[in-house]
Amino acid sequence: MNLAKVMTFGAAALALSLAPALAQSRKDPRQTNIEQRQAFFKLVGLYYGPLNAMNKGDIEYNAEVAAASAANLALMVQLDTSKLWLAGADRSYSEASLTLPKAFEDAGAIDKGLGDMASAVAALAPVAGSGLDPMKAAFAGVGGACKACHDSYRFKE
């Protein structure tokens, strides 16, 4: 191989090795952040669902299911969710997001909302499996924490 060929080969190999990195970086970090935030709340919703249905009487109370759902919610609220709120990753950037820009403008609002949710879930977890009435009493606090944040910071479709 002469020098020109070696250099051409080198440039082609470099371009190939960079291709996956470039493909990845084409995705706007705000888009990824919105998807990650939604993924978190989808999982929260997965464990919230059965408790909510029992609370409303849509399904029969089941102590095991209630306790397991609340235990999983309790794990979810322990995650470090600070990285889920990248500045600008809201509805002003993409309509795929239901997060209102106000969520970023009101200092401390998200932390407070998530903190309230974590406290309510911590109160629910130990009693969720102890019967319908204690579950419902504690669940009200959890539902209230979800609703408070959604009412202020989630776009209503």
Ligand code: HEC
């Ligand atoms: C601190 C504010 C806050 C709290 C607390 C909160 N949410 Fe949300 N939630 C949001 C925001 C903002 C969105 C919109 C996310 C987006 O689209 O960018 C959302 C979206 C969701 C979604 C839709 C996810 C999707 O995209 O499919 C579900 C389900 C959900 N929340 C459930 C809950 C439940 C259940 C609770 C309480 C246990 C809760 N949330 C507590 C702010 C909150």
